[in-house]
Amino acid sequence: TVIGTEHGDIKSIMITSPTQSLISTDPGINVKGEVANSDGEYTVQVYDQSEVVGETSSKSSNWEFEKGSDWSEGSHLLKAQIKGESTVSENVDFTVDSTPPQISTSSISVKLSEDVYVLSFKIDDTWTDLRIINGSATIPVTSENKMEIIVEVPVKGLGNKVVIMASDIQGNIAQLDITEYFPEEGSSKGTSIFLSITNANVGDQISIGIVSLIFVLLCIEIFVYWKKGKLKEITGDLFTIGTWWLILTIAIFNGFTGLIN
Known part of the structure; x- marks a missing residue:
């Protein structure tokens, strides 16, 4: 912490949130901090890299800065400074990761093969948990190729809703309803034949x-x-x-x- 002096006391400022090296799924996270040995109201300027992104005022030892818009995806390097003074906090780096795994809708294909539908699609390799929700049933997906997925969905017991659900290590979740790619429940044999011809x-x-x-x-x-x-x-x-x-x-x-x- 870089310090200034006032009435013989050491004045200091620090950022308490986000914490060092935090990976946040909340792009609207507020910056919080503390100031020691400050009398009266003061204003804190918040920097990202070398650019001032905003400021906030406080009369207590605690302060909080609301950016007013989301932090961009990726890494940020924050510091706080008492406006008009040389009192500056240590740098705090944090990362915003609020983007769930991306599923390519144009790659989705469903083919009828005997008593199963063969579902295939492409997804980025950031997922750590992938499953197909077939009505009330869940089909866990494991694949050596994390970007090109092939999974079998039983024809018998096909639910009225089929969803791809993928989550990453940060807990970001993507859900994509793919029911439209399957024939409607109770549809005729002709629908299945048409699906087979199409694919x-x-x-x-x-x-x-x-x-x-x-x-x-x-x-x-x-x-x-x-x-x-x-x-x-x-x-x-x-x-x-x-x-x-x-x-x-x-x-x-x-x-x-x-x-x-």
Whole structure:
């Protein structure tokens, strides 16, 4: 503590909060301190690095400074000085860490695989506890790769709300509702099939596209001949084409993982 003198007494000032090397999750933390051997009212200037961030006045030995806005994320170096005097406190460094682990919403994917949904997403590696809240059930997550997460969520017993919950060592918590990525409870098989098609690989999607195109062309041909009144003339050809289309469809969908189980 740097000191001044007044009436033979040693005047001093110190910062009592935040404490040295504190990591705070509160970006609005106030700076508190004490002044010894000061008579009457005095004003304390608070510095962050070499910049004055504000001041406060007090008539007692205790003083408190409210910044009026949040401290920025990261490290800060504080000192306090009695205004107009050389009485200065020792430096106090502290860190603001109020940011919870960040989950990339654009990376979230849900794929149906037999009796489970395979959930994958990306998250920064600051988390120390990660879990999936599935209704009233909790699925703890452990992963060697802390930034790319893959977890299985059972199809049976899927809750009406699914949430990713992640916390870091400071206790900052992130919660992200991902219910919309799953089919609604009680939805039809068709919803699950649509989800599977949406998340299918490129090869499967191309195969499904080819089958769909052939079906559309077949329907168009039937309609054209029906309009011309010549449908009976091509019944045999249509039967042959339809049979081959059915065989092709069954072959493709049997090879489409996750669609027919």
